[in-house]
Amino acid sequence: MTSTRLTQLSAASLMFLAAGGAASAQQADTQAIVDALFKAGGNQPNVRASGAKGTCVKGTFTPSAEAPGLSKAPHFTKALPVTARFSMGGSNPKVSDKAKPVTRGFSMRIADPAGDMVFVFISAPVFSTKTPQQLLDFATVRAPGPDGKPDADKIKAFGDANPETTRQAAWLNARPVPASFAGVDYWGVHAYTLTDAKGKATVAKLKTVAVAGQLGLSDDEVKAKPDAFYADELKERLAQGPASFDLVAILGEAGDPTGDPTVQWPEESRKSVKLGTLAITALEPAATCDGATFDPVADLPEGVAGPADDPMFAIRSPAYAISLSRRAN
Numbered sequence: 013m014t015s016t017r018l019t020q021l022s023a024a025s026l027m028f029l030a031a032g033g034a035a036s037a038q039q040a041d042t043q044a045i046v047d048a049l050f051k052a053g054g055n056q057p058n059v060r061a062s063g064a065k066g067t068c069v070k071g072t073f074t075p076s077a078e079a080p081g082l083s084k085a086p087h088f089t090k091a092l093p094v095t096a097r098f099s100m101g102g103s104n105p106k107v108s109d110k111a112k113p114v115t116r117g118f119s120m121r122i123a124d125p126a127g128d129m130v131f132v133f134i135s136a137p138v139f140s141t142k143t144p145q146q147l148l149d150f151a152t153v154r155a156p157g158p159d160g161k162p163d164a165d166k167i168k169a170f171g172d173a174n175p176e177t178t179r180q181a182a183w184l185n186a187r188p189v190p191a192s193f194a195g196v197d198y199w200g201v202h203a204y205t206l207t208d209a210k211g212k213a214t215v216a217k218l219k220t221v222a223v224a225g226q227l228g229l230s231d232d233e234v235k236a237k238p239d240a241f242y243a244d245e246l247k248e249r250l251a252q253g254p255a256s257f258d259l260v261a262i263l264g265e266a267g268d269p270t271g272d273p274t275v276q277w278p279e280e281s282r283k284s285v286k287l288g289t290l291a292i293t294a295l296e297p298a299a300t301c302d303g304a305t306f307d308p309v310a311d312l313p314e315g316v317a318g319p320a321d322d323p324m325f326a327i328r329s330p331a332y333a334i335s336l337s338r339r340a341n
């Protein structure tokens with residue numbers, strides 16, 4: 013991605029924020045959510061409200077022969093350059109790479125002259141909350157107290173009252189700590205609608221499947237690792253060759269919920285179609301990723317749409333812009 017593109021994106025985001033009087037009540041809610049996300053991570057300066065610790069990379073996306081049969085997006089007709097970022101969930105840039113119930117993130121910008129296609133995925137098939145209000149409450153109970161730690165009793169009470177918010181941590185806790193950003197699958201969690209050139213619409217959840225397979229650490233291996241090892245591991249891995257992922261569409265069936273990202277579809281019994289391969293080839297300077305947001309709502313081409321009935325989807329755009337404005341200052 014060029015620096016011009018970064019500047020344009022930053023300007024667009026800041027114009028959104030400057031929309032002042034026209035700001036909706038939802039924007040106020042969004043500001044409160046972003047504030048709560050920052051607070052939960054200890055209010056660190058100049059970082060993202062989530063995915064604060066991460067590594068910027070670049071590569072190529074090569075579509076499969078089947079992809080144009082699902083979506084008319086030009087990104088599925090030719091190989092294109094990719095800017096991507098792997099990250100650790102949350103707004104604390106010092107979070108340990110060994111932390112278990114923390115999602116790893118994979119954000120990608122597939123750049124086409126006609127407009128980019130951006131996806132922001134996590135290493136779990138579900139998100140932690142189903143509504144913006146629930147996310148606000150989820151983040152608020154995780155704010156550190158005077159001792160620097162959140163109140164475990166409050167977190168437990170919130171989880172008991174909102175059981176769907178515990179699914180993501182349960183899923184992560186049931187699996188090993190990933191040994192590499194390139195050795196774990198990532199999900200889009202939202203239900204996208206893919207539309208082909210004839211207007212045929214297909215509802216699908218998107219996923220990247222690590223070609224290296226699921227590389228997990230044993231408990232002893234975790235103990236032996238330093239708190240930051242993903243960046244070095246990736247550098248060494250990429251020196252040997254690309255780290256690749258298949259981008260896969262899991263096709264929905266009648267009755268699969270499209271409006272609740274805390275619910276996983278039964279993937280094993282759903283048809284899936286490979287949309288292409290992402291080959292991550294090299295590290296990029298952090299500035300390439302930090303000057304803009306990966307906006308998974310605004311940066312979608314015709315032929316790929318987010319879910320209209322998922323209240324978590326649309327507010328990601330203003331939330332990411334608010335977070336960007338904070339690190340841009």
Ligand code: HEM
Nearest residue numbers: 060061062063097117119132134139305324331332335336
């Ligand atoms: C209401 C819903 C959500 C809100 C308010 C929210 C908020 C945020 C914010 C403010 C950022 C920082 C963006 C930046 O400064 O560039 C962020 C980053 C991120 N979010 Fe979300 N998020 C939401 C939903 C999700 C979901 C559903 C996923 C998983 C698919 C997700 C995954 C990520 C990841 C991986 C990053 C790091 C992006 C990067 O590397 O630049 N978020 N989120």
